[in-house]
Amino acid sequence: MAEHTVADVVVERLRAWRVPRAFGYPGEAVAPVVRALDDAGGDPEFVPARHEETASFMATGHAKFTGGIGVCLATQGPTAVQLLNGLYDAKLASKPVVAIIGEDVSGPLGGAHQEIGLSRLFADVCNQFVRYVGTPAQVPSLLDEAFRTAAATRSPVCVVLPRHLQESAVPDLQPYATGLLTATPGEPLARVLPHDADLDAAAHLLGNGQRTAILVGQGARNAAPEVVALADRLGAGVAVSLLGKPVLDERLPFHTGVLGEVGTSAAAELMGGCDTLLLVGTNDPWTDYYPLPGQVRTVQIDIDGRRVGSRYPVDVPLVGDAAETLRALLTRVPDRPRPSWRATVEGSVDRWRGEAAGRADLPAEPLNPQLVLQELSARMPRSGAVAVDVGAVLYWYARHLRLPVGVNAQLCGTLGSLGCALPYAVAAKLAAPDQPVVALVGDGAMQLNGLAELITVAQHWHRWPDPRLVVLVLNTRDNSGAGRSRHLPADATRRHVDVPYAGWARLLGMHGVRVDRPDLVGAAWDEALAADRPCVLEAVVDPAVDLAPPQPAFVDLRGIVADGDAARMVRDRVLGTQVAVEADDLV
Structure with a gap:
C-alpha cells in the first residue's frame, strides 16, 4: 500500500471543501501535489494553464461564476509573482481564492535560487491570511x-507548502478523515440584517422621495425581485453598475442601463434628475456620474460595512444582506408610485434605446463593433455565461448586449486587467460544461494570453456535453487598445500586426469564422453558435468608432463644492428646471 503523504492530505482537504478543480502551472516545487491530484481521478481535477497569471484568473473566474472558492497552484520565485494579477482581481472583487505555493530550497544553492520572500510578496494581496507550513501535522x-478565512472575508489567501513536506508521510490524522467543516464554501457565515430603527429611518426617507433612483450592483444578484418590487412601489428608475448588469431584466421599461463612462445617457439623466438615491450592493467607482453633492438624500445597503459611504455621502446606512434587507424595507415603505417621474424615466430609456440602435447602424470601415454586439444580443443563448475583457469591448457590451434573465456575466471590473476574459470563460465552461459560454475579447487581450489559452480549450472541449464556447475577437488591427483615444496621438493606432485569429482556432481543431461585411455579421453569429465545437469569431472592426461616453448630468457644475446653502441653491435652481413634477406626485 502506498504511503499516505502530505500531498494526499492536500487533495483530501480540497475534496472536503468541495473544490472541483485546481488551476495551475506545474513546476517541480509543487509536483507532489500535482501528482496526487492526477491520482485523484478528477475529484478534484488539476487544470494546467499556459501561464501562471491565467491560472490565477481561472481560479478567480471560478469564484465569480460559481460562488465557490477558487484554488490555484504555483511554485516559488517568478511563478509565484505571476499569480499576483489574478489574486488582486479576487481581492478587489471580494472573491475567495486559495493560493497554494510550493517552495523548494533543498538544492545546492539553498534559498538563493529563485529566492523571493513569499510572506512579503503576498502580504498585501493576501493580507487576511499568509502561512508557511512547518510540519506535516499542521x-x-x-x-x-x-x-475558512477565504470564505469569511471573501478574499484571497495563501499557504506556502515546502516540497519536502509534500512528500513526507503523515501521522495519524483521524479527526480530519470525516471531512466535517465549520463553514460552507462560498456562503455567508451568518444572517446579516440592519437594526429596526435604521430600517424605519430608511423607509421614511424613501417614502418621502419624489424622484427616486436605485443604483444596483453585483451585491444584489440574489435580490432582483425585491429591487423591482421596491422600484414599482416608489415609481423609481433603476440604473446598474457595470458589475451589476446581469442582476435585472434589461427589458424593464424603467431600466436605464449601466451607469458611468461605459454606460448610457439614460442612466446619467436618471442620476441628474433624482432627489432620492438608493444604493444596493454597489461600490461603483464612476462617482462623476453620481448626483451632485447636496442634490439627494441617500440610503445604502451593503453586507460589508466598510463600503458604506465610501463612494458617496449616505444619510441612512444599512449593513445587511441585500435581499433580506429589501424584504424588510418592503414591509415598511408606503406604496407611493410617482407616475410623472416614472414616465420621465421611461421616456429617457426609450430615447436611449433608439439612440443605441442608431449608433449600431452607423457605417464603419469595415465593421461597426456596436453592430457586432447588437447582432449577438438578438441571438444570445437563454442560459450560460458571458466573460468580458477590458478595453473598448466593455463599452459595446455595456450598451449593446442585452443579457437574458439568468445568464451570468463576469468581468475584471474593479482591477481592470487586460486578458481576463478567456481564462474566465474556461473556468465558467469547466464549471458548467452543459451550458454555452461566450467570451468577448479585444485583439490586444487575445494577443496577450488568449491565443495561448485556446490550447487549454482545445485540451478539454471533447468532454463537454455542450461544446459551445464562442470567443468573439474584435480585430481592430490596432494594438493601442484605445480606438479613437483622447490620450494617444493619431499615429499610435497604426502599429498592429494582423493576426489570423479564426485561422489559429482551426489549426487547433476548433471552428473559426472571420467576418468583415455588415450584412454577414448575423450569419457569422449563427454559424459560431451552431458549431459542434468551440469557435473563434473574428470580427474585423473599425478602431475609429468613437467610444462616446455619456456626459454626466450637470457636468458644468461638477466643480462646485455644494454644501449647506450652496447645496440648496444647486438643488433648487438646477433640479427645479430638470424635471417637471406634477401635483399628484407631491402627495
Whole structure:
C-alpha cells in the first residue's frame, strides 16, 4: 500500500471543501501535489494553464461564476509573482481564492535560487491570511483555516507548502478523515440584517422621495425581485453598475442601463434628475456620474460595512444582506408610485434605446463593433455565461448586449486587467460544461494570453456535453487598445500586426469564422453558435468608432463644492428646471 503523504492530505482537504478543480502551472516545487491530484481521478481535477497569471484568473473566474472558492497552484520565485494579477482581481472583487505555493530550497544553492520572500510578496494581496507550513501535522488545520478565512472575508489567501513536506508521510490524522467543516464554501457565515430603527429611518426617507433612483450592483444578484418590487412601489428608475448588469431584466421599461463612462445617457439623466438615491450592493467607482453633492438624500445597503459611504455621502446606512434587507424595507415603505417621474424615466430609456440602435447602424470601415454586439444580443443563448475583457469591448457590451434573465456575466471590473476574459470563460465552461459560454475579447487581450489559452480549450472541449464556447475577437488591427483615444496621438493606432485569429482556432481543431461585411455579421453569429465545437469569431472592426461616453448630468457644475446653502441653491435652481413634477406626485 502506498504511503499516505502530505500531498494526499492536500487533495483530501480540497475534496472536503468541495473544490472541483485546481488551476495551475506545474513546476517541480509543487509536483507532489500535482501528482496526487492526477491520482485523484478528477475529484478534484488539476487544470494546467499556459501561464501562471491565467491560472490565477481561472481560479478567480471560478469564484465569480460559481460562488465557490477558487484554488490555484504555483511554485516559488517568478511563478509565484505571476499569480499576483489574478489574486488582486479576487481581492478587489471580494472573491475567495486559495493560493497554494510550493517552495523548494533543498538544492545546492539553498534559498538563493529563485529566492523571493513569499510572506512579503503576498502580504498585501493576501493580507487576511499568509502561512508557511512547518510540519506535516499542521497541514489539515492550516488548509482548513485558509479556506475558512477565504470564505469569511471573501478574499484571497495563501499557504506556502515546502516540497519536502509534500512528500513526507503523515501521522495519524483521524479527526480530519470525516471531512466535517465549520463553514460552507462560498456562503455567508451568518444572517446579516440592519437594526429596526435604521430600517424605519430608511423607509421614511424613501417614502418621502419624489424622484427616486436605485443604483444596483453585483451585491444584489440574489435580490432582483425585491429591487423591482421596491422600484414599482416608489415609481423609481433603476440604473446598474457595470458589475451589476446581469442582476435585472434589461427589458424593464424603467431600466436605464449601466451607469458611468461605459454606460448610457439614460442612466446619467436618471442620476441628474433624482432627489432620492438608493444604493444596493454597489461600490461603483464612476462617482462623476453620481448626483451632485447636496442634490439627494441617500440610503445604502451593503453586507460589508466598510463600503458604506465610501463612494458617496449616505444619510441612512444599512449593513445587511441585500435581499433580506429589501424584504424588510418592503414591509415598511408606503406604496407611493410617482407616475410623472416614472414616465420621465421611461421616456429617457426609450430615447436611449433608439439612440443605441442608431449608433449600431452607423457605417464603419469595415465593421461597426456596436453592430457586432447588437447582432449577438438578438441571438444570445437563454442560459450560460458571458466573460468580458477590458478595453473598448466593455463599452459595446455595456450598451449593446442585452443579457437574458439568468445568464451570468463576469468581468475584471474593479482591477481592470487586460486578458481576463478567456481564462474566465474556461473556468465558467469547466464549471458548467452543459451550458454555452461566450467570451468577448479585444485583439490586444487575445494577443496577450488568449491565443495561448485556446490550447487549454482545445485540451478539454471533447468532454463537454455542450461544446459551445464562442470567443468573439474584435480585430481592430490596432494594438493601442484605445480606438479613437483622447490620450494617444493619431499615429499610435497604426502599429498592429494582423493576426489570423479564426485561422489559429482551426489549426487547433476548433471552428473559426472571420467576418468583415455588415450584412454577414448575423450569419457569422449563427454559424459560431451552431458549431459542434468551440469557435473563434473574428470580427474585423473599425478602431475609429468613437467610444462616446455619456456626459454626466450637470457636468458644468461638477466643480462646485455644494454644501449647506450652496447645496440648496444647486438643488433648487438646477433640479427645479430638470424635471417637471406634477401635483399628484407631491402627495
